[in-house]
Amino acid sequence: MAELKNPLELYKLLKKSNCGECRVPSCMAFAVAVVQGQKTLADCPYLDEDTVAAVGGRVVRHKSFAEEQVKSLQDLQQKIRSTDFAAAAGRLGATLAGGRLAIPCLGKEFLIAPDGTMASPCHVNFWVHYPLLNYVLRCQGAVLTGEWIGMGELKEGGDWDQFFSHRVEEAMRQLADAHTELFFEMLEVFGAGPLAGGSSADYSLVLRPLPKVPFLLNYWAQEEGIDSKLNILFDRSASRNIDPGSIFYLGGGLVEMFRQLIVRHSRDGKLF
Ligand code: SF4
Structure with missing residues (x-):
């Protein structure tokens, strides 16, 4: 039996009255909720039992973003188990601390255990856990060249360029516009320092979210x-x-962290 993944295919089977008896506002919203696993076909009282029985088993439920995140982390944690931490520490710019890898990140130390779990003095979330595990697995310890390039020029960076520009650079620009002093103070608290040699920008700060992957923010x-x-x-x-992708998540995590700190520390407690 063919799998049914597209909400439009489900929508064709519905009454299209948008009556709301299934407790979602429209038949289209109901079809989407079914493929996301939030509803079952039986929740629509206008679908007959034969249709529910015939079609229900063909519906392939999409994973939610949270489920995708859990799966991505589990995959990386599985790979981390076969990593030799003692051999990896040097190339990562990390140290060993009681069998765990201690990686400096934004002025704090993040500890990665051999099973891939992570601890730090900061809140641990996907935005930092995923990139740090990827860093452990991928970092070749390449020496910095001193040449700065944009996301689009990185290998496979073209796929992420637009996302990064919109979700990270543009979001940070808005925060910097609205809270200039606080924004750059926070960067300094996270260990950012001026670019050696200066630049034409009003602010040029080098931030180290990962020991061997500095960000230059202009x-x-x-x-x-x-x-x-x-x-x-x-x-x-x-x-x-x-x-x-990991750079994108790190950038997104920074944006979220700055937003929370601005709400907490700005004079009126507002983002904008
Ligand atoms: S109960 Fe059925 S017909 Fe009514 S809105 Fe929901 S899916 Fe559409």
């Missing part, structure tokens, strides 16, 4: 009809030490 404030601008660059060696 910000130009708005002036006389010219919009502000923020970009994040990476050392050309980054492709040999991490994958662009």
Whole structure:
């Protein structure tokens, strides 16, 4: 029997009255809820039993984002189990601490156990756990070149360029515009320091989310009809030490962390 994955295929079977008796607002929303596993076909009282029996077993439930995250972490944790931490520490810029890898990240130490679980003085979430495990598995220990390039120039970075620009650079630009002083103070608290040799930007700070993958954050404030601008660059060696997806998650994690800190520490407790 053919699998049924597309909500549109389910929608064709429904009454299309949008009556809401299934407790979602429309038949289309119901079809989506079924493939996401939040509803079953039997929740629509207008589908006859024969249809429910015939079609129900063909529905392939999509994984939720949270489920995808759990699966991704489990896959990486499985691979970490066969990593020799003692041999890996040097190439990662990490140290060994009681059998765990201690990786400096944003001015704190994150401890990775041989089973891939992670502990730190900060809140551990997917945004930092996933990239750190990937870093352990992928980092070749490539030496920094001193040449800064954009996400699109990294190996396979083209697939992530737009996401990164929208979800990370643009989100940070908005935070920097609205809370300039606080935003750059927070970066310094996380260990960011000025770019050696300076740059044309109003602020140019080097941040180290991972020991061998520095981020260069450049910000130009708005002036006389010219919009502000923020970009994040990476050392050309980054492709040999991490994958662009992990860089995206690290950047997204930074945005979320800055948002929470701004709400907590800004004068009026508002983001914008
Ligand atoms: S109960 Fe059935 S017909 Fe009514 S909105 Fe839900 S899916 Fe559509």
